[in-house]
Amino acid sequence: MRNQMDSSSPTHDNRDRGTDENDDLPEAEEFLTPDSTRRGKRKQKPSSRAAEADADVDGSENEEGTEQDNAKVKKILPTRSEVWNHFTRWPLNRNKCDCNYCKRTLSCPTTSGTTTLWSHLDICKSYGAFKDGQDPSQGQTVINRDGHLQTAKVTEVIFRAAVHQMVVIGELPLAFVESVAFRHFCDKVNLYRPPSRRTLSKDIVKMYVERKAAMREWFITSKQRVSITTDIWVCQVTGASYMVITAHYIDKSWRLKKLIIGFKSVIDHKGKTISKTLLYCLAEWGIERVFCVTVDNASANTNALGQFQSNFSIISDDSLVMNGDFMHMRCAGHIINLIVKEGMSDYADSVTAVRNAISYVRSGTTRQKSFELRVDTGRMTRGSLPLDVKTRWNSTYLMLQRALKFKGAFDRMEIEDMPYNDHFLEVENGKKGLDHQQAINGGKLRVNISEKLQLLCATSDNDLKIKAEEMFKKFDKYWDGLKNINKMLVIVSVFYPRKKMQFASMCFDDLYGEGSKTARVMQESVSSIMRDMYEEYSQRYKCVHQQSDVTNQSASQCTQEQPMGCSWSDSADDEFFGYHPVESRYNNLLNKIGVRDTDELDTYLRDKVENPQVMMGLEFDVLSWWKVNSGKYPILSEMARDLFAMQVSSVASESAFSTSGRVINSYRSCLTSYMVEVLMCSEQWLKQDIDCELKVLTNQQILAEVEFEDGLEKEFNFGNQFSTPT
Numbered sequence: 001m002r003n004q005m006d007s008s009s010p011t012h013d014n015r016d017r018g019t020d021e022n023d024d025l026p027e028a029e030e031f032l033t034p035d036s037t038r039r040g041k042r043k044q045k046p047s048s049r050a051a052e053a054d055a056d057v058d059g060s061e062n063e064e065g066t067e068q069d070n071a072k073v074k075k076i077l078p079t080r081s082e083v084w085n086h087f088t089r090w091p092l093n094r095n096k097c098d099c100n101y102c103k104r105t106l107s108c109p110t111t112s113g114t115t116t117l118w119s120h121l122d123i124c125k126s127y128g129a130f131k132d133g134q135d136p137s138q139g140q141t142v143i144n145r146d147g148h149l150q151t152a153k154v155t156e157v158i159f160r161a162a163v164h165q166m167v168v169i170g171e172l173p174l175a176f177v178e179s180v181a182f183r184h185f186c187d188k189v190n191l192y193r194p195p196s197r198r199t200l201s202k203d204i205v206k207m208y209v210e211r212k213a214a215m216r217e218w219f220i221t222s223k224q225r226v227s228i229t230t231d232i233w234v235c236q237v238t239g240a241s242y243m244v245i246t247a248h249y250i251d252k253s254w255r256l257k258k259l260i261i262g263f264k265s266v267i268d269h270k271g272k273t274i275s276k277t278l279l280y281c282l283a284e285w286g287i288e289r290v291f292c293v294t295v296d297n298a299s300a301n302t303n304a305l306g307q308f309q310s311n312f313s314i315i316s317d318d319s320l321v322m323n324g325d326f327m328h329m330r331c332a333g334h335i336i337n338l339i340v341k342e343g344m345s346d347y348a349d350s351v352t353a354v355r356n357a358i359s360y361v362r363s364g365t366t367r368q369k370s371f372e373l374r375v376d377t378g379r380m381t382r383g384s385l386p387l388d389v390k391t392r393w394n395s396t397y398l399m400l401q402r403a404l405k406f407k408g409a410f411d412r413m414e415i416e417d418m419p420y421n422d423h424f425l426e427v428e429n430g431k432k433g434l435d436h437q438q439a440i441n442g443g444k445l446r447v448n449i450s451e452k453l454q455l456l457c458a459t460s461d462n463d464l465k466i467k468a469e470e471m472f473k474k475f476d477k478y479w480d481g482l483k484n485i486n487k488m489l490v491i492v493s494v495f496y497p498r499k500k501m502q503f504a505s506m507c508f509d510d511l512y513g514e515g516s517k518t519a520r521v522m523q524e525s526v527s528s529i530m531r532d533m534y535e536e537y538s539q540r541y542k543c544v545h546q547q548s549d550v551t552n553q554s555a556s557q558c559t560q561e562q563p564m565g566c567s568w569s570d571s572a573d574d575e576f577f578g579y580h581p582v583e584s585r586y587n588n589l590l591n592k593i594g595v596r597d598t599d600e601l602d603t604y605l606r607d608k609v610e611n612p613q614v615m616m617g618l619e620f621d622v623l624s625w626w627k628v629n630s631g632k633y634p635i636l637s638e639m640a641r642d643l644f645a646m647q648v649s650s651v652a653s654e655s656a657f658s659t660s661g662r663v664i665n666s667y668r669s670c671l672t673s674y675m676v677e678v679l680m681c682s683e684q685w686l687k688q689d690i691d692c693e694l695k696v697l698t699n700q701q702i703l704a705e706v707e708f709e710d711g712l713e714k715e716f717n718f719g720n721q722f723s724t725p726t
Contacts, residue, residue: 081114083114083117083118083121086099086100086101086117086121086127087099087100087106087108087117088100089108094108094110095107095108095109095110096108097117099120099124099126099127101124101126101127101130102124102125102126102127104120104124106120156192159191159192160192160195160199160203161203161207163177163194163195163200164200164203164204164207165686167200167204168204168679168682168683168686169683169686169687169690171667171668171683172667173667174197174200174201174667174671175197177194177195177196177197177200178194178196178197182194201675204678204679204682205675205678207682208678208681208682211682211685212681215259215285216284216285216286219285219286219287220286223288223289224249224251224287224289225249225289225290225291225321225641225642226247226248226249226287226289226290226291226645227247227248227249227290227291227292227293227294227642227645227646227647228245228246228247228248228278228282228290228292228293228294229245229246229248229293229294229295229647229649229650230243230244230245230246230274230278230293230294230295230301230650231243231244231295231296231650232244232266232269233263235668235669237666237669237670238669238670240265240669240673241265241266241267241268241269242263242264242265242266242673242676242677242680243262243263243264243265243266243274243277243278244260244262244263244680245260245261245262245263245264245277245278245281246258246259246260246261246684247259247260247261247285247287248645248646248647249645250623250641250642250644250645253627254623254624254626254627254641255623256623256644256645257688258684258688259684259685259688260680260681260684260685261281261282261284261285261287261681262277262281262284262285262677262681263676263677263680263681264277264280264281264673264677265673265676269298269300270300270303271299271300271301271302271303271304271306271307272303272304272307273304274300274301274304275303275304275305275307275308275311278293278304278308279308279311279312282312288315288316288318288319289318289319290312290319290320290327291321291327291642291643291645291646292326292327292328292329292486292488292646292647293305293308293327293328293329294329294330294331294646294647294648294649294650295328295329295330295331295650296330296331296334296650297330297331297334297335297338302328305327305328309324309327312324318540321533321536321642322529322532322533322536326486326487326488326529328486329486329488329489329646329647329648330485330486331648331649331650332648332649333648333649333650334649334650339471342470342471343467343470343471344396346467351396351400354399354400354403355387355388355399357403357410357413358385358386358387358399358403359387361385361413362385362387370413370417371409371413374408374409374412374413374416375406375409385399385402385403385406386398386399386402387399456468456471457469457472487525487526487529488643488646489648490504490526491526491529491530491533491643492643492644492646494526494530494605495622495626495636495639495640495643495644496622497609497610497622497625498609498610498611498612498620499609500604500605500609501523501527501605502609504523504526505519505523508520508522508523530601531601533639534600534601534635534636534639537635537638537639538635541634541635541638600633600634600635600636601636603633604633604636610625622644623644626640626641626644668680
């Protein structure tokens with residue numbers, strides 16, 4: 001008989017262990033123990049006290065050759081000791097049992113007491129966690145499908161919160177909670193009855209409203225300056241467009257934060273609509289200070305930011321930095337993707353042909369084995385020839401790279417396998433992808449892009465040279481080396497303690513020639529902008545701290561007033577006895593010799609760069625460095641806080657290398673625009689709470705996943721039982 005945990009039973013803390021010595025001895029007229037069965041001996045009839053003990057064996061075991069009269073069926077009686085609420089005896093061996101919490105096997109001879117079992121509960125960590133956090137005596141009961149009461153391990157409030165978080169984070173349809181699968185799951189693990197779709201929707205909206213109100217209050221109180229990224233998403237079903245607005249900032253603990261503050265429905269992609277939507281969203285959140293706005297290269301975005309700059313600057317003198325002259329940040333990821341698209345445009349037919357060839361080889365076990373016979377390098381797997389995702393050009397590169405290694409095998413397939421030729425020449429039915437582009441979020445200035453393209457332009461391969469020149473024209477159109485790039489991208493590299501101005505100067509020399517006039521002009525331009533920016537932050541810093549000093553001085557004067565009845569102050573006593581404090585005399589000395597005004601920017605640039613050889617192998621945390629040195633550079637640290645929150649790309653890292661466009665899944669496409677905003681914003685907030693950022697898979701990780709799936713097929717012998725028809 002299988003023992004279950006009784007939720008209504010008390011814990012073992014108030015037990016009397018002195019009465020447990022023979023609690024599990026079963027009572028019967030004549031019965032066999034496991035030992036006596038093997039030896040053919042009978043055990044004496046137990047005492048009346050043991051008549052109420054446990055007997056978990058379904059029937060007696062008799063050896064061959066024993067007499068029929070000796071084989072008597074045991075009585076199955078309920079256990080008496082409370083310890084059996086926490087252990088389960090083995091059905092075929094009553095001398096063994098398993099802990100219901102840690103699953104450890106213990107010895108429990110029927111001739112002994114239960115002291116050993118009680119002692120195990122005292123040291124069982126799993127039982128301790130169950131008792132402290134999920135004590136059945138303090139829990140609630142739920143009704144299962146059969147109508148029986150069972151103990152729930154969590155409260156219903158926690159269960160409902162976990163359900164709506166699962167639906168939001170997993171991008172599940174709201175009707176999922178009413179599905180047969182989820183209700184079966186809840187019944188199987190003894191959970192509460194799932195909420196209805198309407199109840200779930202109400203819970204999600206309530207959570208969204210409460211969290212938004214709290215975060216809005218923080219933005220208003222802290223007056224945090226943010227950097228903004230915007231993008232356009234499209235519904236798969238309805239075709240409706242949504243404008244996602246994300247705020248990026250570094251908090252007082254020097255942690256980079258990302259927060260989706262709006263997912264607004266837009267009727268068109270015109271500049272006026274984009275500007276109006278952005279202004280409304282920032283006003284809705286009480287955000288009055290912006291550093292930069294990162295958008296893609298559409299002309300509508302250029303017009304939108306021009307209107308936004310003129311309207312947002314009237315809020316206050318501190319709303320924009322340097323009058324918003326460097327507010328507009330072009331999406332570097334979008335530019336890189338345009339360059340790649342330019343390079344691949346003339347080879348679309350060739351890429352399709354290679355894709356068809358790999359698809360043919362991977363379409364069946366017989367074809368794969370046929371291909372292996374023509375491979376000289378060893379055994380083939382699906383990971384050896386990966387198929388690409390058409391909208392992700394890094395996977396296309398991986399596919400072409402791997403296919404090139406097996407060029408000889410493909411050539412032999414072309415000669416010996418006629419169906420292969422037909423499949424190779426097919427053009428799959430496909431549609432041209434959306435024009436919306438997504439690309440890598442670089443985060444740092446990459447000068448070597450220009451260098452690589454220039455090297456390819458000088459190659460002896462004429463075809464490669466022509467293609468490189470076309471790609472370089474696209475690169476030059478948006479960046480022109482570094483002339484057309486936003487200078488803030490150069491300045492932020494200066495605030496990296498291991499690079500400072502030396503790195504920027506080296507990049508200028510590499511691009512325009514060492515000591516050239518262009519390199520010198522670029523360096524002077526960056527230095528001038530950085531100086532003007534420092535002066536602006538310095539004035540704001542002084543204004544804020546002057547107000548703070550006035551407040552502190554007033555409070556200090558109040559505390560230094562003489563108490564009632566006193567005629568002499570401490571300073572009067574000092575002067576009367578001819579004593580002058582050390583601080584006073586030192587201040588007089590400084591006034592005589594003079595004090596040089598400190599300039600944080602000059603001091604920072606004059607100091608040596610951080611040694612990159614120190615702590616080799618560990619990633620340098622630039623935010624931690626500025627957090628530690630914020631006392632030494634109070635003004636520069638405020639500049640660094642805004643600079644490092646700036647985004648070089650408007651797309652997330654998990655959307656890197658993609659040309660598919662940002663789309664809303666079919667489950668959310670048919671919802672109202674308000675509900676879509678609630679779900680999209682809540683999803684990002686919850687993922688940030690649990691540190692659930694999607695990571696871009698490397699080529700090695702993609703291949704490892706394919707190899708793992710191949711291993712599963714071979715492990716369970718699915719591929720050896722049947723052959724896919726060719």
